[in-house]
Each structure stands twice: as C-alpha cells, then as structure tokens.
Amino acid sequence: MTYLYIFVAFLLPGILGYGGGPAAIPLVQYEVVNRYGWMTMGEFSEVVAIANALPGPIATKMAGYIGYEVGGVFGAVVAVFATVAPSLILMIVLVSLLLKYRDSPKIKRLTMYVRPVIAILLGIITFQFLGNSLDGAGTLQTVLLIVVSFLMLERWKIHPALVIVLAIGYGAVFLG
Amino acid sequence: MQLKIFLAFFRVGMLGYGGGPASIPLVHREAVEHYKWVSAEEFGDILALGNTLPGPIVTKLAGYIGYAKGGILGAINGVFAVMMPTILLMISLFAVLSAFRDTPWVNGITNGVLPVVTVMMAVLTWSFIKKSKSDFGWKIVLPALVAGGVIIGYLNVHPAIIIVLLLAAALLQKDKTTEKENESDTGKEGK
Numbered sequence: 001m002t003y004l005y006i007f008v009a010f011l012l013p014g015i016l017g018y019g020g021g022p023a024a025i026p027l028v029q030y031e032v033v034n035r036y037g038w039m040t041m042g043e044f045s046e047v048v049a050i051a052n053a054l055p056g057p058i059a060t061k062m063a064g065y066i067g068y069e070v071g072g073v074f075g076a077v078v079a080v081f082a083t084v085a086p087s088l089i090l091m092i093v094l095v096s097l098l099l100k101y102r103d104s105p106k107i108k109r110l111t112m113y114v115r116p117v118i119a120i121l122l123g124i125i126t127f128q129f130l131g132n133s134l135d136g137a138g139t140l141q142t143v144l145l146i147v148v149s150f151l152m153l154e155r156w157k158i159h160p161a162l163v164i165v166l167a168i169g170y171g172a173v174f175l176g
Numbered sequence: 177m178q179l180k181i182f183l184a185f186f187r188v189g190m191l192g193y194g195g196g197p198a199s200i201p202l203v204h205r206e207a208v209e210h211y212k213w214v215s216a217e218e219f220g221d222i223l224a225l226g227n228t229l230p231g232p233i234v235t236k237l238a239g240y241i242g243y244a245k246g247g248i249l250g251a252i253n254g255v256f257a258v259m260m261p262t263i264l265l266m267i268s269l270f271a272v273l274s275a276f277r278d279t280p281w282v283n284g285i286t287n288g289v290l291p292v293v294t295v296m297m298a299v300l301t302w303s304f305i306k307k308s309k310s311d312f313g314w315k316i317v318l319p320a321l322v323a324g325g326v327i328i329g330y331l332n333v334h335p336a337i338i339i340v341l342l343l344a345a346a347l348l349q350k351d352k353t354t355e356k357e358n359e360s361d362t363g364k365e366g367k
Contacts, residue, residue, distance in 0.1 A: 014231045016339045020197040021232035022300055030335055042286060049289040050269055052296060056189040056262030057199065059232040064263030065270065076263065084255055087231035088239040092251070095240075098225050107228050109346035112311045114230075117339055119304035120324040126301050129294040137287040145291035153295060161193055163292060171288015176280035 002071050003078050009036055010063050010082035018114040021059035024083070026121030028062055038070050042136070045129050053164035059083055137175055145170075177246050178253050184211060185238045185257035192234065199234045207241050214241065234258055 013027035025048060032038050039047070051061045060080055067079025091098070101107050133142040149167065152158040184206035192199025200223065207213045214222065226236040235255050242254025276282045308317045327333050 012336050016230055016336055016343075017232075018230045019304065020227075021234070022197065023230075023304075024232065025297075025300075027335065035334075042290075045290050045293050046273075046286055048297070049293045050266060052293070054262050054265050054269075055191060055193050057192070057232050057234045057259055060235055060259035061262050061266050064259065065266045068263075068267050069270075076267075080259065080263070083232065084235045084239070084259075087229045088236050088251070088255070091225060091229055091236055091240055092243050095225065098228055099221065102224050102228055106347050106349075109349065110343055111227065112308075113342040113346040114339055115304055115311065116308045116317060116320050117324060117328075117335060117342065119301055119308055120321055120328055121335055122297055122301040122304060123321075123325065124329050126294060126297040129290060129297055133287075133290040133294055136290055141287070142291050145288065146295055149292040149295045150299075154299065159193065160296065164289060167288040167292040168285050169288075171284040171286065172281040174284065175287035176282075176284030 003075065005036060006067055006071050006075050006078045007082045010067070010079045011086065013059065014083040015086050016114070017059070017118070018111045019118055021057050023114075023118045024059040025062070026118065026125050028059070028066070029125055030121065032066055038066065041128050042132055045132060049164055049167075053161045055161075137171075141175060178250065180211060181242050181246050181250050181253050182257045185242070185254045186261060188234065188238070189258040189261055197233055200237070203234065203237045203241075207237075213245050 009031035010028070012031060013024035017024035017027050029041075029044055033041055033044050047062055047065060051058050051065075054061065060083055063079040063083040064076045068076035071078065098107075130142075133145075137145065145167065149163055152163050152166075153160060185203075188199050188202045188206060192202050204216075204219055208216050208219050222237065222240055223233075226233050226240070229236065235258060238254035238258040239251045243251035246253060273282055273285070305317070305321070308320075311317075312320070324338065327338065328335055
C-alpha cells in the first residue's frame with residue numbers, strides 16, 4: 001500500500017508540474033507534508049536545501065530521497081518512475097502530434113495557465129519557511145541570514161551550492 | 177553508444193546546478209556540440225516539445241535523446257545517468273546528518289540553512305510571478321494570485337484540482353483570433 005501512495009504522491013507533480021523540475025517542489029511538498037505527513041515542514045526544507053546544494057535535476061533528487069526514506073530502495077524507484085516516466089513516455093509516443101500542435105495557442109496556454117498556481121504554491125512555501133526560520137534561528141539571525149544570502153545569490157551571483165555550504169557552517173557553529 | 181549516452185548525461189547530472197532548467201545548456205553541449213547526435217535545430221524542437229509537457233525537463237531531454245540514439249535501453253540509460261549519481265549523493269548526505277540528528281550542531285545547520293532556502297524559494301516565486309505577469313498583465317495576475325492563495329491556503333482545496341480545471345480551460349477555450357493567426361502561420365510553413 002505504501003508503494004501505491006508513493007506512486008500517487010509523485011505522479012501528481014510529474015503530470016501537473018508545468019515549468020520544469022522546480023515547479024514540482026510545491027506539489028511534492030503538498031503531498032509529502034500536507035497530505036501523507038511523511039515529513040515535517042522543517043525536514044522538507046532541509047531536503048530542499050540539500051537538493052539545491054547538490055548538482056542535477058531537483059525533482060528527481062527529491063523523489064529519490066523521499067521515496068527511499070518512506071519505502072527503501074524500491075520506494076525510491078517507484079517515486080522516481082512516477083516523476084519521470086509519464087511525461088517522458090508521452091513525449092516519445094506523441095512526438096509527431098506534439099510537433100504539429102506545439103505552436104497552437106491551446107498548447108501554449110497550458111503552461112501559461114498553470115504558472116500562477118505554481119507561483120501561489122511557491123509563495124505559500126516561502127512564508128512557511130520564513131515562519132520556521134523565525135522559530136528556529138530567531139528574528140535577528142533570520143533577518144541577517146536572509147539579507148546576506150540574498151545579496152550573495154542575487155547581487156554578487158555567488159554559486160548557490162557555496163552559499164548553502166556557508167549557511168551550513170554558520171549554523172553549525174553559531175546557531176546550535 | 178550506450179556508454180557514450182551514459183557519459184554524456186552523467187556529466188550533465190553532475191555539473192548542472194540550480195535544477196533541471198539550468199542544465200539545458202549542458203545537454204546542448206553534449207548532444208549538439210560534442211557528440212553531434214542532434215542538430216541545433218532539432219535540439220530546439222525537442223526542447224520546445226519537452227516544455228509543452230509537465231514534469232522535470234532534463235530527464236525528458238535525456239530520455240528522449242537516449243531513446244532516439246539507443247532505443248528503450250538508451251532512454252533508461254540516459255535518465256538513469258542524469259539523476260542517479262545525485263540521488264545517491266543526497267541519500268548518503270542525509271545518512272550522515274541523521275547519524276548526528278540529536279546533536280546541537282545539526283540542529284544549528286537546519287537553523288542556518290532555513291533562511292537561505294527561504295530566499296531561494298522567494299526568488300523562485302518571483303520568477304514565476306514575473307513570467308505570469310508578462311503573460312497576463314498585473315490586472316489579471318494580482319487578483320488571480322490573491323484568489324488562488326485564499327482557495328489553496330485557507331479553503332485547503334487540493335492544488336491538483338485547480339490545475340486540472342485550468343488545464344481543461346486552456347484546452348477548451350476558443351480563441352478565434354489567435355486560432356486563426358496560428359492556422360495561417362502553419363499554413364505558410366506548409367507551403
């Protein structure tokens with residue numbers, strides 16, 4: 001039964017997440033935290049952090065890890081399969097049909113219409129992460145870390161992996 | 177061939193930071209420039225095709241190009257090579273962390289990382305809002321965001337239901353002017 005739940009939890013982000021892997025983050029969060037309760041929001045935020053610090057596609061990293069935590073190696077296989085296979089199989093099977101209609105306004109509208117929903121879900125997660133930060137690190141440290149990491153990421157264009165490693169170091173030394 | 181497919185997508189997986197979309201240029205380098213499996217034009221087609229479908233983009237590219245060059249085994253090979261190494265890294269990193277779960281410094285790591293992830297998610301949110309704004313304009317996007325936020329955040333409607341309704345609307349909506357424009361465009365291409 002667990003494997004069926006894992007399959008469903010990752011199938012939805014796989015078939016509804018328009019906008020590439022990052023669009024799957026809030027949909028995975030909804031299933032894993034809100035619906036099935038496999039993780040707390042704090043644990044999920046660690047998954048997002050570590051996934052961002054490592055290379056490679058983000059949706060499959062999350063699926064592989066969470067699937068493994070919930071259902072072992074086979075759980076990981078099921079989660080990754082549900083994330084990747086449906087849209088890949090559609091792409092291979094429907095290639096000629098899709099090429100014919102790829103400029104159709106209907107097809108373009110699909111991504112356009114889903115994007116604001118993803119934005120809402122990402123916004124909700126952002127506020128939840130902010131709330132957890134305030135609880136965990138306190139207001140002063142949270143504000144400090146947010147300002148500094150924003151400058152590093154967006155202004156100075158420092159590599160996200162390096163920023164996360166620095167945050168890990170800072171947290172381990174000063175926030176334990 | 178299978179070894180080349182593996183190596184190409186292994187490199188993409190290990191060198192691509194910032195999730196799948198950020199890895200697209202790396203796939204281009206391997207498949208178009210290095211191995212010349214597809215022309216730049218074909219690559220553009222494949223990418224456009226992948227973007228019309230949901231789900232992660234890099235695994236779609238890896239699977240599709242792997243399939244074109246090495247059949248079903250090639251598809252499995254490409255997808256496996258692009259994602260497996262980092263999944264293993266992720267599982268082993270968390271194994272190390274959970275071994276020290278109850279020590280204060282692991283707790284500190286969470287506290288230090290959370291604000292940074294908050295920033296990353298905020299930036300990602302903003303990029304989705306900006307793209308929506310260029311599609312619809314603020315007058316539609318702002319009320320839609322507020323309404324959607326209430327429906328999902330307070331009324332606890334499952335986002336999948338809203339997405340499915342919107343997908344249906346996108347497909348069923350008759351847009352005569354753009355539909356005609358598109359028909360004449362494809363007509364020209366046909367000639």
